[in-house]
Amino acid sequence: xxxxxxxxxxxxxxxxxxxxxxxxxxxxxxxxxxxxxxxxxxxxxxxxxxxxxxxxxxxxxxxxxxxxxxxxxxxxxxxxxxxxxxxxxxxxxxxxxxxxxxxxxxxxxxxxxxxxxxxxxxxxxxxxxxxxxxxxxxxxxxxxxxxxxxxxxxxxxxxxxxxxxxxxxxxxxxxxxxxxxxxxxxxxxxxxxxxxxxxxxxxxxxxxxxxxxxxxxxxxxxxxxxxxxxxxxxxxx
Amino acid sequence: xxxxxxxxxxxxxxxxxxxxxxxxxxxxxxxxxxxxxxxxxxxxxxxxxxxxxxxxxxxxxxxxxxxxxxxxxxxxxxxxxxxxxxxxxxxxxxxxxxxxxxxxxxxxxxxxxxxxxxxxxxxxxxxxxxxxxxxxxxxxxxxxxxxxxxxxxxxxxxxxxxxxxxxxxxxxxxxxxxxxxxxxxxxxxxxxxxxxxxxxxxxxxxxxxxxxxxxxxxxxxxxxxxxxxxxxxxxxxxxxxxxxxxxxxxxxxxxxxxxxxxxxxxxxxxxxxxxxxxxxxxxxxxxxxxxxxxxxxxxxxxxxxxxxxxxxxxxxxxxxxxxxxxxxxxxxxxxxxxxxxxxxxxxxxxxxxxxxxxxxxxxxxxxxxxxxxxxxxxxxxxxxxxxxxxxxxxxxxxxxxxxxxxxxxxxxxxxxxxxxxxxxxxxxxxxxxxxxxxxxxxxxxxxxxxxxxxxxxxxxxxxxxxxxxxxxxxxxxxxxxxxxxxxxxxxxxxxxxxxxxxxxxxxxxxxxxxxxxxxxxxxxxxxxxxxxxxxxxxxxxxxxxxxxxxxxxxxxxxxxxxxxxxxxxxxxxxxxxxxxxxxxxxxxxxxxxxxxxxxxxxxxxxxxxxxxxxxxxxxxxxx
Ligand SMILES: Cc1cc2nc3c(=O)[nH]c(=O)nc-3n(C[C@H](O)[C@H](O)[C@H](O)COP(=O)(O)O)c2cc1C
Ligand code: SF4
Ligand code: SF4
Ligand code: FES
Numbered sequence: 001x002x003x004x005x006x007x008x009x010x011x012x013x014x015x016x017x018x019x020x021x022x023x024x025x026x027x028x029x030x031x032x033x034x035x036x037x038x039x040x041x042x043x044x045x046x047x048x049x050x051x052x053x054x055x056x057x058x059x060x061x062x063x064x065x066x067x068x069x070x071x072x073x074x075x076x077x078x079x080x081x082x083x084x085x086x087x088x089x090x091x092x093x094x095x096x097x098x099x100x101x102x103x104x105x106x107x108x109x110x111x112x113x114x115x116x117x118x119x120x121x122x123x124x125x126x127x128x129x130x131x132x133x134x135x136x137x138x139x140x141x142x143x144x145x146x147x148x149x150x151x152x153x154x155x156x157x158x159x160x161x162x163x164x165x166x167x168x169x170x171x172x173x174x175x176x177x178x179x180x181x182x183x184x185x186x187x188x189x190x191x192x193x194x195x196x197x198x199x200x201x202x203x204x205x206x207x208x209x210x211x212x213x214x215x216x217x218x219x220x221x222x223x224x225x226x227x228x229x230x231x232x233x234x235x236x237x
Numbered sequence: 238x239x240x241x242x243x244x245x246x247x248x249x250x251x252x253x254x255x256x257x258x259x260x261x262x263x264x265x266x267x268x269x270x271x272x273x274x275x276x277x278x279x280x281x282x283x284x285x286x287x288x289x290x291x292x293x294x295x296x297x298x299x300x301x302x303x304x305x306x307x308x309x310x311x312x313x314x315x316x317x318x319x320x321x322x323x324x325x326x327x328x329x330x331x332x333x334x335x336x337x338x339x340x341x342x343x344x345x346x347x348x349x350x351x352x353x354x355x356x357x358x359x360x361x362x363x364x365x366x367x368x369x370x371x372x373x374x375x376x377x378x379x380x381x382x383x384x385x386x387x388x389x390x391x392x393x394x395x396x397x398x399x400x401x402x403x404x405x406x407x408x409x410x411x412x413x414x415x416x417x418x419x420x421x422x423x424x425x426x427x428x429x430x431x432x433x434x435x436x437x438x439x440x441x442x443x444x445x446x447x448x449x450x451x452x453x454x455x456x457x458x459x460x461x462x463x464x465x466x467x468x469x470x471x472x473x474x475x476x477x478x479x480x481x482x483x484x485x486x487x488x489x490x491x492x493x494x495x496x497x498x499x500x501x502x503x504x505x506x507x508x509x510x511x512x513x514x515x516x517x518x519x520x521x522x523x524x525x526x527x528x529x530x531x532x533x534x535x536x537x538x539x540x541x542x543x544x545x546x547x548x549x550x551x552x553x554x555x556x557x558x559x560x561x562x563x564x565x566x567x568x569x570x571x572x573x574x575x576x577x578x579x580x581x582x583x584x585x586x587x588x589x590x591x592x593x594x595x596x597x598x599x600x601x602x603x604x605x606x607x608x609x610x611x612x613x614x615x616x617x618x619x620x621x622x623x624x625x626x627x628x629x630x631x632x633x634x635x636x637x638x639x640x641x642x643x644x645x646x647x648x649x650x651x652x653x654x655x656x657x658x659x660x661x662x663x664x665x666x667x668x669x670x671x672x673x674x675x676x677x678x679x680x681x682x683x684x685x686x687x688x689x690x691x692x693x694x695x696x697x698x699x700x701x702x703x704x705x706x707x708x709x710x711x712x713x714x715x716x717x718x719x720x721x722x723x724x725x726x727x728x729x730x731x732x733x734x735x736x737x738x739x740x741x742x743x744x745x746x747x748x749x750x751x752x753x754x755x756x757x758x759x760x761x762x763x764x765x766x767x768x769x770x771x772x773x774x775x776x777x778x779x780x781x782x783x784x785x786x787x788x789x790x791x792x793x794x795x796x797x798x799x800x801x802x803x804x805x806x807x808x809x810x811x812x813x814x815x816x817x818x819x820x821x822x823x824x825x826x827x828x829x830x831x832x833x834x835x836x837x838x839x840x841x842x843x844x845x846x847x848x849x850x851x852x853x854x855x856x857x858x859x860x
Contacts, residue, residue, distance in 0.1 A: 089762035166292035168299030174755035
């Protein structure tokens with residue numbers, strides 16, 4: 001396997017042939033903000049938070065293959081401005097009331113917003129009407145917080161072999177659906193043992209009756225910023 | 238319709254499609270055509286017989302505008318809502334039809350008979366206002382025609398029995414040049430390509446590009462490729478990539494076991510204001526297919542698709558008839574024109590109302606029976622296209638030009654046009670002019686010349702290449718059509734001095750917000766933010782502050798969007814702010830920021846529910 005080097009914000013990063021910029025950066029312990037990327041799954045490239053400049057050209061670092069000699073910029077004022085705007089878009093698109101959310105402190109959206117110093121939602125909220133699915137005995141789906149990252153879809157399809165989740169609709173009406181004629185999680189074969197039950201970066205797929213076991217303030221990203229441990233093992237509940 | 242019938246209908250459709258899940262979009266379209274919608278029971282049958290998860294079927298059914306997973310009536314009327322239809326007063330006509338049939342816009346009538354709504358440009362801009370009724374195009378709407386349609390729907394007359402003149406679509410060819418003037422006998426271009434012998438420069442390119450599995454002698458395909466290179470033909474679908482290079486890359490792409498090379502003709506023609514592909518498919522279908530066959534011969538492809546936008550459903554049967562005739566003539570199928578191993582056939586797939594499916598990788602996804610979401614690139618379709626096979630995607634006009642090049646040679650073609658833009662271009666002219674229609678010019682023609690030829694007067698602006706293109710003010714009418722100056726996929730919309738250019742831009746922004754596929758954050762959310770900002774300006778609540786916000790959104794969309802739709806979504810606003818500022822200032826009642834939220838408007842729902850409209854039921858604007 002051939003190898004090479006590129007620079008990330010001036011630092012040399014080694015990579016193996018076939019690695020993406022994101023993979024190489026992570027292996028080198030460098031943080032590039034991201035939400036739809038997860039090291040265990042095939043890159044998706046949809047949230048665009050990981051956008052960097054490669055030799056001056058903007059591209060998503062989670063899907064872009066590393067190339068030898070490339071000059072990659074990530075942690076710049078202009079790029080972080082764009083990322084803050086993307087985060088703001090994700091916040092106003094859904095309904096995120098962090099103080100009452102069980103995922104607060106363990107949420108990658110929230111943690112990334114802290115990391116990048118997002119101070120306000122800036123844009124007018126869309127306040128979409130997205131009913132909660134509480135049909136399943138063990139799990140709750142609060143679609144209000146879905147950022148359409150498709151991690152649960154990839155986990156269910158590629159790891160669990162179940163296809164419990166999918167995206168339907170189009171454009172701003174894109175929405176998460178589950179594999180049942182009734183549209184209810186209870187009528188799918190979803191289970192707690194599924195990988196898909198544990199990958200949601202925000203507070204959509206939640207274990208029932210396990211609320212606030214760990215008080216807010218003492219949770220994962222309350223203790224360590226997401227740039228230090230982007231994918232910690234989060235103890236649920 | 239009973240469940241048993243539905244299941245039988247669906248099963249019959251599935252049998253026709255060999256229960257092949259990669260054909261899901263076509264299967265859903267046929268179900269929709271027969272059943273008027275895609276019911277949960279229909280999805281039951283699909284789930285069982287295709288053995289795919291329900292999520293996959295619902296994901297696809299939910300993506301396309303023309304698929305309905307809730308009943309939308311037996312008559313589904315969609316008013317084309319391009320700015321050109323707007324200028325021809327489509328909205329009052331729609332309101333007239335709604336009133337006449339007692340149905341609210343966007344809703345289904347209480348008896349479940351009819352629904353009336355709007356849709357993106359249907360490609361009839363030179364003969365609007367246009368509508369689709371159950372996806373069949375009706376043009377030149379006026380009050381009389383609206384009233385007649387209301388009557389036909391009320392009497393529940395089957396669409397097939399409606400007056401044929403309603404469905405008549407004009408070609409309106411106003412100016413022709415080499416492309417439209419040359420009428421090929423079917424097979425001529427192909428025979429010429431087959432007969433071509435390699436010369437010295439061909440030897441060069443063939444040793445560069447030779448790979449396995451090409452039919453015939455080495456000379457023919459390589460020689461044809463060389464003609465393409467010499468012609469300097471660039472794609473006519475917008476991006477202008479060199480066609481010869483694209484074909485060469487596909488021809489050179491290695492094949493894995495069991496793979497074939499694929500030729501796809503992009504007839505999605507979704508860019509608002511564009512309709513030249515429709516006319517080519519009507520008048521020059523043989524040349525389109527011949528160009529595809531020449532491409533297949535050149536790159537060694539065995540399978541072809543024409544991806545036809547759903548709005549052109551009425552062209553499906555005539556086009557299939559042309560394909561059938563060509564098979565009989567030995568121009569498609571096995572051993573074409575008697576050449577052993579020269580095998581190629583074409584099948585037509587219909588789209589279902591999604592502009593983004595014109596983007597080549599989204600188009601391929603749709604051909605594979607999926608949601609039309611653009612892929613991550615690289616890899617590009619030339620190496621990893623349809624079902625991961627090397628695939629050429631070209632525009633309709635590109636293939637017609639390729640057929641011409643096959644017949645007359647690349648050098649001949651290259652003498653036309655300009656140095657960076659060889660040949661001619663079809664323009665779809667619409668809007669404020671005396672003679673809207675198709676105009677073919679050699680590249681390099683000025684905007685002013687086109688305006689004069691089409692009889693445009695008091696022209697304020699021209700929008701070139703559709704919503705994602707550029708808006709030119711009168712000071713720029715001396716500029717030239719061509720890749721050096723103003724590249725275009727063909728749309729040419731004319732606006733006279735009476736038009737509000739702010740409303741033009743607003744119409745295009747609504748288009749982008751509606752057509753965003755929703756895959757990536759910046760475009761999914763950003764186009765709706767932009768739409769909301771334009772609506773805010775329209776409602777008189779905008780300020781200078783909002784201009785800055787639009788500028789900022791543009792930066793984000795340019796830098797972070799996944800595909801060309803997001804990249805160009807801000808263009809119409811930025812162009813018009815720069816060039817037609819007074820049009821915006823008329824809507825700017827405030828110097829300082831004003832929130833988009835309007836307390837009084839927010840109470841409208843409550844007023845409607847309580848039936849009140851007195852003073853106490855209103856809140857004055859707090860200023
Ligand atoms: C959002 C979007 C829509 C597009 N729509 C069309 C279309 O309707 N027809 C077309 O030929 N190309 C369209 N394109 C361009 C295609 O991606 C592709 O470049 C083209 O089909 C290649 O053919 P050509 O080289 O012959 O132009 C579109 C691109 C984007 C980004
Ligand atoms: S539910 Fe969670 S994991 Fe699934 S798409 Fe939404 S945000 Fe992503
Ligand atoms: S830019 Fe828009 S249309 Fe293109 S992938 Fe993103 S959301 Fe879809
Ligand atoms: S992390 Fe790369 S696009 Fe989401």
